[in-house]
Amino acid sequence: MHKVWVCILVVLSFATGAYGQVQTREVRGVVQDSLGRPLVGVTVRLYAKKDTMMVSTNEHGRFIFSHVAANDFKLTFSLIGFQLFERHYTSNVLLPITELVTVNLKEQPQELQEIAVYGVVPVVIKQDTVQYNARAYNVRKSALLEELIKQMPGLQVDRNGNVDAQGQRISRVKVNGKDFFNGDVLTATRNLPADIVENVQIIDDYGDQANITGIKNTEPEKVLNVTIKEDRNYGAFGQLTTGGGTDVNDKTRGRYIGSFSANQFRGDQQISILGSTNNTNTSLFSFGDISGAGNRNGADLSSMIDAGDGINTAHSIGLNYRDELAKGVTVYGGYIFTKRQNQTIGTTGLQSIYQNRIINSLDEVHSNTDNAKHKITWTVEANIDTANYLKITPTASYNTNNLNSQSHSTITNNRLFTERMYNTRGVATDPNFDVDIFYNHRFAKRGRNFNITSKIEYFKRNKNDYIDETSVSIDSGKTTPQKDYSLFKQNVSNFSYNRSVLLGLSYTEPVTKRSYLEFNYQYETNSIANARNTYNIDRNTQEETPVDSLSINYDYLFQSHQVGVNYQGDANKLKYTFGFALQPTKLNGKTPSRDVATRFNSFNFVPSARLQYSINRTSNLALNYRGQNNQPAFTQIQPIRDVSNPQYIVIGNANLKPEFMNIVSLQYRHFSIQNGSSLFTNLSFTHIQDKVVTNRINIPNSTKQETEFLNTNGYYDFRGFYHYSAPLAGKVLTLNLNGSMDYTNNLTYINDVRNVAKNMVFSQNLQVNFLIEDLIEADLRSSYTLNKITYNIPTFIDAGANTFSLGFGGRGYLPRKWTVSVDFSQGFNSGYSSAINVNPTLLNVYLEKAFLANDMLAVRLQGFDLFNKNTGVRREIVGNDIFDMRNNRLARYFLISLNLRLQKFPAED
Known part of the structure; x- marks a missing residue:
């Protein structure tokens, strides 16, 4: 005891x-x-x-x-x-x-x-950056960066892997502040492990000059910057994926997927090699070219229905290198190669609305494309000393594009009827080279800077199009219906090159301790040469005969000078920039073989303003205004008739003026540390003077249409977006609401009569996420989209289409490292033409077993689109044309795959 x-x-x-x-x-x-x-x-x-x-x-x-x-x-x-x-x-x-x-x-x-x-703190908002702390979000050990991003409020990842931040598309990705694989989004989000990430930053990047001077008066680029944990910046990681399966709809070919990646990080030195091949519309490393299926539940393989049109076969390989060669001198860049073949079978219903009639066209199209691209980019960034900084980025690329398309069309215009077969075959090559140079000198006096920006670009295109059309037109209004037969075969050879030079100078002088004055000058010149040769082809002898009236050699030169002044101040929480620029522009065009010459001079006053108010550490408000000058496209100003598509003839206008845009935007961002909710909103208004618009003319007694171009005023566009996120029960339930609205006052001319088309596209989405760590992840989602257009011409019929969808997705983690996933969605479409409208029911499932330590090896059996209903339906409205499109997509197939992930980092303390 x-x-x-x-x-x-x-x-x-x-x-x-x-x-x-x-x-x-x-x-x-x-x-x-x-x-x-x-x-x-x-x-x-x-x-x-x-x-x-x-x-x-x-x-x-x-x-x-x-x-x-x-x-x-x-x-x-x-x-x-x-x-x-x-x-x-x-x-x-x-x-x-x-x-x-x-x-x-x-x-x-x-x-x-x-x-x-x-x-x-999960989210910190600081001026132009929203920073997410990766430690605040729970993901599984095997997760990639994409899965981590999906949990961050204000960020959305679609099925193709595109990332939107606060309603705007992410255009570039950096790792530790430097471009990773030329900034390609998918390459980073579907390659980097989530557990090596310290922070994810969404940056409004105004360019190198603004980053140094602090004066921001241009349109920012949305950049995603990933900072790596200090203890994970040294190590190696990679993965290998392989899989094969059967296609229920095409028993002659199987489905396959394969990819590899190898990465080694040694502080400032980074080496990455990536590659992939597949015919499942799943491109793990797209390099910005290949459209592949994304996924919601992880990024190793697709677990969602593919949202891309057609069937893709894609191959890609790339190399990325970064290192600090000497103190203050960093080099980074690499080489990429992508090849994509796409086969699309689709139906397009087209309504062309005129004052007293509607021309209806139903097109059955079968197209095959084969595209390849080589690209190499290299950047040298040197902090020469404490006062001098230099950055040089040369880029070279070579693209080849091949297209074969066959279409069968039925076109009606009251009593007129046309049936045609239209086949095209095109081959194009595009070599391109450009170099960007930026130099900054920082004087001894704080805030005094002088910098030079230069960009030189050379672009060339060779393209040959072979067109073959057979059509019959019937006029049923006559006592004896009259039939007109037409045979059309043509070769159109196009050659063009574009040489452009941009030179900018900027000098910044401090006025007070918190204010600066910037003087800037920018010169830009674009020299463009275009040669278009048209040949009629004899169907019997295949002999080609030049058609002088449809051929042209047209050169034009666009030049602009811009002299501006900006003033920036900092009043504690409020930062502001006001400025203006004077911009004379000149556009000269000439046709050596004809008596056609164009000369147009303009003078623009370009104001700009920016206000940014930091409400507190987690909230800010920004207001921006800027002006922008846009030159017409060559297809709009070439002074010839383009009849390569006899049903839709295009006539250029050599006297078009440049457009001038006025853009106002308002942005509010807020995150609550107390309850974890966040709100991001964007509002923008765009007004365009001398807007380049179309004049659509219905050729009398036919189903054919002509398109001309002219300038007019009155165009404006209003856009709004919001995203709200809030936890409902800690981290177990999360509510996500987001919506957008785009209202456009669009202008067109129809048979020389001015038409105002008011187009509104409204979208609202709701998603509730349910998470119990290491047990279940699920979400319930719904979305609604309205696309409505009204016209001011009384005889026009207003149009509208609605899309509503419901969906459920989830993963359950079972004992012994088993995982089961289900993804279901039901779509409801209305307002589309009867030949286009479908309401697809989609279901995906997979069963996965993990092996080895840290789940390094996983074997998965997947079933895609079990109901075999995957079809793409969408509507586009352009001028007086309403396009309702339905295209094939990758449907039911089964795949068994193996994924191996390896990584080696220093042991954690």
Whole structure:
């Protein structure tokens, strides 16, 4: 009995001691300058009631306090040449590691507010950047970057792998601030493992010049930047995928997929080799060319119905390299090759609306395309010294495109009827070369900069089109119906080249400690030569006869000079830029073989304005205005009749003026740290002066139409978008709402009569996500789209189409590393022509078994489109034309696949 009491006392003693010990945690973060570059040697001091600690940042700008007992503490940051900076923090007592928001030190004193950080902050909004902390989102160990992005509020990934951020398409991807595989989105999102990612940043990138001067008066590019964890920036990772199966609809060929990737990161050095081949419309590494099926539940293989038209066979391979050759000198770039073959069978219903009639056309089209592309890009980026920066990016590419198309059309125009067979065969080659150069000199006086921007581009195209048409037209209004037969065979040879040069100069001078004045000049010239030779082909002898009236050699030169001034100020939370530019332009065109010459001069006043108000650390508001000049396309100004499609004749107008656009946009972004909700909204208004529009003419007593071009005023477009996300029950349930609206006041002329077409496209989407980690992931989704158009001409009939869909998708994680997935959707379409309208029911399933440590090996059995209903339906409205299109898509097939993933990184501390 005595021994029992002794044991109890010992246990209680240990328990009391353990309870009395102070719980500690790790606190860490990153310090950068105002340009986002890591700062080395920053002294970081931690002050609390029981703690006083000090560390310095390493070469990556990172600091770590290993044993912090206090929940509330203050940090101060100091470095010679930068302001003293301090913040108060409150850490989450339940988390062993507290990752702090990145700290940006300023070179000059600036009023700052204190904020509270609650554990890991998922989203931080700072000026032109929305930063997502990857640690705040739970994904499985085998997940790729795409699956991580799908959990981030305000970001959407469609089935083709395209990423939209706050309603705008992501155009480029960077890794640690540098382009990865020429910035291709899919290559990064479907190759990089999610567990190596530190942060995902969505950046409104205004270009190299704006990043240095801070003056932003152009249209930004949406860029996704991925920062890699410090302990994952050294290592190797890759994957190998192979699979095969059967196609229920095409028993003569099987379905296959294969891909590989190998990546090695050694700090500043990155080497990646990727490749893929498949005939399942699934291009894992698209390089921006190949349209493949994306997926919702992971990125190794497709688990969604393909949303791309036709059947694709795709092959691609690429190499990406990055390294720091010397201190301050970084090189990066690579080579890519893509080849895609597409077979599409479709039906298009076309309504061409005129004052007293509607021309209806029903086209059955079978087309085959074969495209190949080589591209090499290389960038040299040099911080020559503390005052001089140089960036040079040459790019060369070579494309080949082959098209074969056969169509059967029935066209009606009241009592007139035309039936035709129209076959085309085209071959085109496009070599292209361009080089971008940017140089900046930073003077000793802070804020004084001089930079030069230059872009030189050469583009050439050789294209031959062979056209063969057979048609019969019947006039049923006559007592004896009259039949007219037409045989048309032609060879159209096109040659063109475009040489363009852009040179920009900018000088920035500080006015006060918080304001700058920029003087800029830009010269741009485009020299374009086009030769078009048309030959009629004798059907019996195949002899080609030149047609001088349809051939032309037309050259034109577009030049512009722009001189501008911008003023930028910073009033604590408000940053503003106002400016204007004077822009004289000149367009000269000439035809050596004819007496045709064009000369047009214009002078534009181009104002710009930008206001950005930081409401707090997680909310901001931005207002932008800019003007832009657009020159007409060559097909719009070539002074000849193009009859290569006899049913739709095009006539150019050499006297077209350039368009001038006025664009106003408003953006609001907010994230709530307290409840995790987020709201992103965009509004924009565009008004175009001298808008280039079409004049559609119905040729009397026929079903044929002519298109001319002219300038007019009155065009405007209003667009709106919102995305709202909020957790409903912690991380178990999440609500996502997003919607968009596009209202266009479009202008066309129909038989020389002005027509105003008011087109509204409204879309609303709802999605509820359900997540229990390592047990189930599921979502319920619905969407509705309305496409409606009204005309001001009384005899025109307004038109509208509706699309509504419901869907469910989910994955369940079963014992012994089994995974089952189901994806179901039902579409409802109305308002389309009867020959086009379908309501597809789609179902995908797969069963997967994982093997080895960390689920390195996975075997999956997949069934795609089990109901065999996958069909693409959409509507497009252009002028007085309403296109209702239905195309084949990859339908029911089964696939068994194997996926092997390997990675080796330094062991975590």
